[in-house]
Amino acid sequence: MKPSGRNAGQSPATSAEISTPAYWNAVYAEEGTPRWDLGHFAPALVHWLQGRKVSGSALVPGCGFGHDARLLAQSGLRALGVDFAPLALARARELHGGIPNLEFSDVDMFSLLPARAASFDYVYEYTCFVAVHPSRRGEYARLLHGLLKPGGLLIGCFYNHGRPGGPPFDATREDVLAVFEPHFRIEKFEVTPHSIERRQGHELWAEFRRP
DSSP states (O other), X not given: OOOOOOOTTSOOOOHHHHTSHHHHHHHHHHHSSOTTOOSSOOHHHHHHHTTOOOOSEEEEETOTTOHHHHHHHHTTOEEEEEOSOHHHHHHHHXXXXXXXXXXXXXXXXXXXXXXXXXXXXXXXXXXXXGGSOGGGHHHHHHHHHHHEEEEEEEEEEEEXXXXXXXXXXXXXXXXXXXXXXXXXXXXXXEEOSOSOGGGTTOEEEEEEEOO
């Protein structure tokens, strides 16, 4: 799942509306390459991986076209990208099919539990939280906690864009901590300088550890 980039002032989408593959697939069908797709690896993730040895498994919820899932796989992780928009997954497989240790699955991420409980060493978050309706944010935090192994790490960026409406729904520092702090040890949470130009100063890099 990824944010559709509704215009400022437009009524926010309802939870029921954005919790369906049809909603997001329609965005891909209309826009082809939506604005949230960078077309390359996210700079903050590239920076975090530099000089770092990683191993094990990683999940990318709402992976879209799968660029960051590919980077994680190429960095030594067994990476799984999930998205329930068929057009997104078709493009991800077209772009990255055949990359070792990389798999894509067209499932609703909320359906991954209980079958995939405690399965992942890392979860990578990038624009998925802001695509989830605010009424489900607590559920999303519990989902990621349940999918990580004990000691596993949630990494990624939360988009504090400051605009009304959504998706993408704004994610303030307080919004994020309210739902994640009860379940994770907060190791780092700060504005990253490693963002594309239009998001400079608005992305909060997170490293949250499952106890």
